[in-house]
Amino acid sequence: MDKIISDFNQPPKTEQQLLQNAEQLAGMTFQQVAKQLALNVPQDQKRHKGWVGELAEKFLGATASTLAEPDFQHIGVELKTIPLNKHGRPAESTYVSTVPMTNIAGLRWQDSIVCKKLSRVLWLPIEADKVIAMDARRFGSATLWSPTPTQEAMLRADWEELMEMIATGEIDKISSTHGQHLQIRPKAANARSLGRAHTADGDPTSTLPRGFYLRTSFTKTIFE
DNA sequence: TACTGATCATTC
DNA sequence: GAATGATCAGTA
Numbered sequence: 001m002d003k004i005i006s007d008f009n010q011p012p013k014t015e016q017q018l019l020q021n022a023e024q025l026a027g028m029t030f031q032q033v034a035k036q037l038a039l040n041v042p043q044d045q046k047r048h049k050g051w052v053g054e055l056a057e058k059f060l061g062a063t064a065s066t067l068a069e070p071d072f073q074h075i076g077v078e079l080k081t082i083p084l085n086k087h088g089r090p091a092e093s094t095y096v097s098t099v100p101m102t103n104i105a106g107l108r109w110q111d112s113i114v115c116k117k118l119s120r121v122l123w124l125p126i127e128a129d130k131v132i133a134m135d136a137r138r139f140g141s142a143t144l145w146s147p148t149p150t151q152e153a154m155l156r157a158d159w160e161e162l163m164e165m166i167a168t169g170e171i172d173k174i175s176s177t178h179g180q181h182l183q184i185r186p187k188a189a190n191a192r193s194l195g196r197a198h199t200a201d202g203d204p205t206s207t208l209p210r211g212f213y214l215r216t217s218f219t220k221t222i223f224e
Numbered sequence: 225t226a227c228t229g230a231t232c233a234t235t236c
Numbered sequence: 237g238a239a240t241g242a243t244c245a246g247t248a
Contacts, residue, residue: 049232050241057241066235066240083243085225093227095242128243176228186229187239195238209238216226 011061015075015120015144021060022122022142031135033059041135053081056124056139068097068113070120077144078117082219083128084140090223091128094214099184101197101207104167109156112163114182114212118155121145123222145222151181158182159212169200171207181218187211 012018025033030052034041037058042048062071062079070078085091097113109115125140147155158179165174176185188195188209195209 045232045243047232049243050234052243053241054234066238068239071240081242092243095240098239183228186231187242189231189237191230193237 011063012072012075015077018060018072018075018077018122019142019144022124025056025059025124025139026141027138029136029138030055033139034135043134045134052126053079056081070117072122076120078121079124080121081124081126082223084125084223086129088223090216090219093183093185093216094219095187096182096212096214098187099162099166099210099212101166101171101195104163107163109159112159114155114159115152118147125223143222151218151221154181154218162212166197167200169198171197171210174210176213179215181215183213183215184210185213 012021030041033055037055039055039058042051045051057071057079060072060079063073067073070076072079080094082094083091097117100107100113122142122144124142127137127140129137158181162174162179162182162184165171165178174184176183178184186208191208193209194206197205197207199205
C-alpha cells in the first residue's frame with residue numbers, strides 16, 4: 001500500500017498522470033483518504049467548508065495554493081470538487097474566481113482569470129448527501145473537461161456583460177440573477193467586508209468583494 | 225427544492 | 237485585505 005501512496009503528494013507531470021491519480025480516489029471514503037494523509041475528518045462542514053477541496057488538492061499534489069492560477073500550473077489544469085446530491089446532480093454552484101474590480105480597462109475574455117481557470121478542469125465528484133456521515137462520504141470518478149465552443153461562448157457572453165457593468169461603475173447593481181450560466185455573488189468573510197474598487201469616473205471607492213460562480217444548471221450539463 | 229446572499233478556515 | 241478552498245442557511 002505504501003508504494004501506491006508514494007506517487008501522491010507530488011505534482012503530476014502530465015494530465016494522464018493526474019487523471020490516473022484521481023482515479024485512485026474513485027469510491028474511496030473521505031476517511032480512507034484522510035488517513036493516508038494523516039488528517040482527521042471533521043464531523044460537519046459548518047466550520048470546514050473548504051475541507052474536501054483541500055483534501056483532494058493535497059492528495060493530488062496541487063501547487064498553485066493561493067495564487068489566481070490553475071491548481072496544476074505547468075499542465076494548466078484546475079481542480080474542482082463538485083458536490084453531487086443523491087440524484088447525481090450538482091448540489092451547489094461552483095466558485096471560479098474573485099471578481100476583479102480594479103485595472104479592468106480593456107480586459108479581454110481570453111486574458112481573464114475565469115477563462116484561464118475554466119479552459120481545463122478536472123471535475124472530482126463528491127457525495128454531498130447530508131444523511132451520509134462525513135467520514136463515510138465517497139469520491140466519485142473524475143473527469144477532465146474543457147468547454148465546448150458553445151459552452152465557452154455562453155460563458156464569455158455572461159462574463160462580458162458582467163464586466164461591462166463593473167467597468168461602468170454599476171457593480172452594486174449586480175445581483176446573482178445576472179448572467180445565465182456565470183453569476184456574481186458575494187465572496188467575503190462577511191457582509192461588512194470591503195475591497196478596493198473604483199467608480200465609472202475612476203475615483204477610488206470600496207465595495208463588497210465578489211466572486212464568479214457557475215450555476216448548477218451549467219455544471220449539471222457536464223455530468224450528463 | 226432551488227436559489228441568493230452570507231459566512232467559515234487558511235495562507236500570505 | 238485578498239486570494240485560495242467552498243458550504244451554510246433562510247426563504248421564495
